[in-house]
Amino acid sequence: MAEYWGVKVEDIFNTMQERFRVEGAKGVDATFGYDIAGAGKWKLTVKNDTMKIEKTDDLAGCASTMIADSETFVGVNIGKVDGTNAFMSGKVKVDGDLGAFGKTSKMFKKYVPAKKEMTTADYIQDMFSTLVERFQPKAAAGLDATITYNIGGEGGGIWTAHIKDGKCELKTGKPDKPTTALNINEAKDWVDVMLGKSDPFSLLSAGKASIEGETGLALKLGEIFAKYVAPVQEFGVRDYILDMFSTLVQRFQPAAAADLDATITYDIGGKDGGVWTATIKGGKCTLKEGQPDKPTTKLCINEAKDWVDVMLGKSDPFSLLSAGKASIEGETGLALKLGEIFSKYVPPTGGGTPEQELLVLKKTISVNMRYATGPVMGKFLHMMKEKKIYTNKCPKCGRVHLPAREVCAECRIPATEWLEVGPKGQVRYMEYVYYASPDPLTGETRETPYGMINILLDGCVGNDTFAHYIRRDQIDRIKNGNNDVSGTRVRPVWSDKPTGSVFDIKYFEIDE
Ligand SMILES: [Zn+2]
Secondary structure, three states, X not given: OOEEOOEEHHHHHXXXXXXXXXXXXXXXXXXXXXXXXOOEEEEEXXXXXXXXXXXXXXXXXXXXXXXXXXXXXXXXXXXOOOHHHHHHOOOEEEEEOHHHHHOHHHHEOOOOOOOOOOOHHXXXXXXXXXXXXXXXXXXXXXXXXXXXXXXXXXXOEEEEEEEEOOEEEEEEOOOOOOOEEEEEOOHHXXXXXXXXXOOHHHHHHOOOEEEEEOHHHHHOHHHHEOOOOOOOOOOOHHHHHHXXXXXXXXXXXXXXXXXXXXEEEEEEXXXXXXXXXXXXXXXXXXXXXXXXXXXXXXXXXXXXXHHHHHHOOOOOHHHHHHOOOEEEXXXXXXXXXXXXXXOOOOOOOOOOOOOOOOOOOOOOOOXXXXXXXXXXXXXXXXXXXXXXXXXXXXXXXXXXXXXXXXEOOOOOOEOOEEEEEOOXXXXXXXXXXXXXXXOOOOXXXXXXXXXXXXXXXOOOOOOOOXXXXXXXXXXXXXXXXXXXXXXXXXXXXXXXXXXXXXXXXXXXXXXX
16 A cells, blocks of 8 residues: 555554544544545544444445545645645545534544664665764774775665775765775675674675775774664654644643634744744634744744753743743743643653653552550450450449440440449340451451341340350351340350450350
8 A cells, every 4th residue: 555754544544543532532422434545445433432443335324424535644644734725625525514524633643653663774874874973083093094885785885984184084986996895795784783683704704795905994993983873763853843733723722712812933943843823813723834924922942852841841941041042022921821722742652752660669558556445445445355344334324334435325424333244145136147248357258147146244234235246156046035035145255365355255155
């Protein structure tokens, strides 16, 4: 399939899923068709924040269908062709509901062409374009020589380095009698040597390379020129600049620009820069290259790289202004509002060098805590450790509290008189528990069914029962009681190592 600007129509569709923006598809429930001459037809289905793209000949039922030729389609998607112009000139047509189709523009992040692997020709070009800067004058002191590289095969060519008076100059072609000539049959082999994957002696002994003239000089090349280092593939300054401006309109915040009628020009210097103007009027924003006669505000940034740093949050505009690296013409107040008028630029996924994740420690923090149980509950628990069940008695109504309470709930006065009860008692009623609830103290799920009994301990009266477990194998033998009828008699089974807890009683069992 044909490529345009290095991009195939398929590339645009194949990356739609990863470029899908859920927030841009809110409330959309429709299918959209794409009929791209020379490439085929695709159907996009958007529903409930999900999308599906499929290549199909059946575009029936689509709310709208875009019709374009392959070049225009790719150009619009990668920002090489102005979409509005393409539509106005009829190079892009929309069949069906035009309004519905407009929604698709917000559903996808901009397509960023994947960086290609460097070819042999790319490497060869890069090696020779960096040869002069890799020249080491100290290692070539007193040298007056010409070194010809005669590289065959795809991506090859002939270059000659002229070294004289501590200087190096590179020319294409070969002089009549170079001091040394390296003949390499295949460019690919030379790339491997330069990348350290192979060495020149292997090539020579395999007959894949030969040396003419002074062999000694050829052996010194590793000193005369610093090692070649392949360029790091990354999202460059120009890529960021283009991405920032191609996303500017969709980052426009109409609510922050209500009643604003203004033109904002960005004049970005350096080889990666350019001039763009955002026109804001009637709650809408359009972006064009170039600038009007009198923009409301003009931002001049000397170097594109500085502006990229600002947009990526590595620097701030005030530093640039105070360092004289940027200036504002026209209404300064408007420039200060740009952070509200446009939402923050977010670099595309896959672009740039990912931020290094320094250290992540995933851990559930558990804090050991101690707290005082107070004089009353504290005494109750302390007596549990002695395998005794203590209550305190209200001096007014005579009620005994189990567990002990500071104040009588009926009389609202401190219950000061201590009294040992039990340890045996009679079951008033038992609950079968079938739900496997976790034990709040241990987090462990309890085995079901189990029985929770409410015991009227000997010495207790009325409804002041004590709740605890019954031995699991005795659940079915428990009889409830009431004021007139005694329930099953039970006794506590104590832990061997009481700690001062209500669970120093492991459970109650039938007192037989
Ligand atoms: Zn009382």
